[in-house]
Amino acid sequence: MDLGLEGRVVLITGGSxxxxxxxxxxxxxxxxxxxxxxxxxxxxxxxxADLESVGIDVFALAADLTRAEAASxxxxxTQEALGPIDILVxxxxxxxxxxxxxxDSHAWHHGMDAKFYxxxxxxxxxxxxxxxxxxGAVVNIVGAGGKRAQPTHLxxxxxxxxxxxxTVGWANALGRFGIRxxxxxxxxxxxxxxxxxxxxxxxxxxxxxxxxxxxxEAAIPFGRYGQPDEVAAVAVFLASDKASYVSGAVxxxxxxxxxxx
Numbered sequence: 007m008d009l010g011l012e013g014r015v016v017l018i019t020g021g022s023x024x025x026x027x028x029x030x031x032x033x034x035x036x037x038x039x040x041x042x043x044x045x046x047x048x049x050x051x052x053x054x055a056d057l058e059s060v061g062i063d064v065f066a067l068a069a070d071l072t073r074a075e076a077a078s079x080x081x082x083x084t085q086e087a088l089g090p091i092d093i094l095v096x097x098x099x100x101x102x103x104x105x106x107x108x109x110d111s112h113a114w115h116h117g118m119d120a121k122f123y124x125x126x127x128x129x130x131x132x133x134x135x136x137x138x139x140x141x142g143a144v145v146n147i148v149g150a151g152g153k154r155a156q157p158t159h160l161x162x163x164x165x166x167x168x169x170x171x172x173t174v175g176w177a178n179a180l181g182r183f184g185i186r187x188x189x190x191x192x193x194x195x196x197x198x199x200x201x202x203x204x205x206x207x208x209x210x211x212x213x214x215x216x217x218x219x220x221x222x223e224a225a226i227p228f229g230r231y232g233q234p235d236e237v238a239a240v241a242v243f244l245a246s247d248k249a250s251y252v253s254g255a256v257x258x259x260x261x262x263x264x265x266x267x
Contacts, residue, residue: 008248012037013090017081019071019128020051021099023149024197027056028234032242034062041065041084043098069197071098071124074131081131092131092137093245094132097147098124100199103158103206117161121149122168133185142185143245146173149238150193150260153225158206170175170256177254186253188244194222196231228261 016033018027021042023232034040034057047068054066065087069080084091099120102113125146136142151159152166177187194200201215205225210217223230237259242250244257258264 007248008009009036009242011093011245012091014245015084015090016093016245017041017043017084017091017128017132018095018097019124020042020096020147021066022046022053023151024096024097024199025192025195025234025237026095027053028238029097029147029241030057030064030123031060031062032235032238032264033095033245034064035092036242036246037066037075038093039088041067041088042200043067043069043084045070045098057087061073071127072119074127077124077131080128081135085135087212090135091132092142094128094142094144094148095241095245096125096128098128099160100149103162103203106145109160111131113161114164114246117163117165118168121162121165125169126172129172129187133180136185137183140184142183143249144185145241146187146189147195147241148173148189148191148256151192152257152267153191153258154264158203158210173256174254181253186244186249188249188252188254189256190237190240190244191256191260192232192237193257193258193263194226194231195234195237195259198235200231215237222263226261226263228239230261232259232261 016038018029021030022044030040030042050066069076071077148169149166152161173189204215204218208215
């Protein structure tokens with residue numbers, strides 16, 4: 007199936023690891039021109055080498071997207087290197103999980119700085135150009151913790167819930183400019199971030215990390231965690247011409263684990 011992504015410029019925040027890196031591979035496979043952004047230069051170098059090893063050339067840039075000016079500079083640098091940005095995939099940041107006695111002002115602010123502000127700053131940075139060209143697509147990878155409260159993930163979950171509202175709000179406001187904004191809600195996806203969650207779960211339950219993983223997967227109707235490339239495949243579709251009338255959607259990818267509308 008031709009998704010119409012050949013030559014499109016795709017900017018992926020959080021593109022050095024996990025779902026973001028999987029998205030870089032998936033868009034490149036469709037012929038898109040890909041830029042990946044992350045805060046850590048070492049992670050970026052590792053990701054670029056990994057992609058180059060399979061013949062994928064990307065533009066890589068380090069940026070701290072908690073700062074609006076960094077998001078603007080990221081956008082300008084990407085456009086200078088590759089051209090106008092057609093697609094933004096937000097996958098940057100992951101809020102730390104906290105035991106109940108660790109919630110304080112720092113924890114709450116970290117939740118927003120780790121996830122909410124990097125996404126909205128990136129959207130703010132690319133939006134004027136997309137409005138001017140009267141076309142564009144944004145895909146926000148937003149954790150399912152915004153739908154179901156978890157005691158160890160309240161700060162990050164609150165940021166995710168806010169991002170879902172921003173997603174549907176921008177979709178409504180920007181549709182008249184030909185800009186589509188959608189979100190994907192992955193739940194348990196097996197990336198490097200899973201280990202932190204498993205460690206906290208194991209500590210709270212007094213069990214091993216392996217046993218925690220076994221119990222968590224048993225609670226998923228599919229019986230397993232999702233894989234990053236499965237999320238990337240949906241992101242590619244949402245950004246493509248085949249989803250030309252899809253905007254304001256928040257798509258769950260939780261293996262049917264969260265039974266909510």
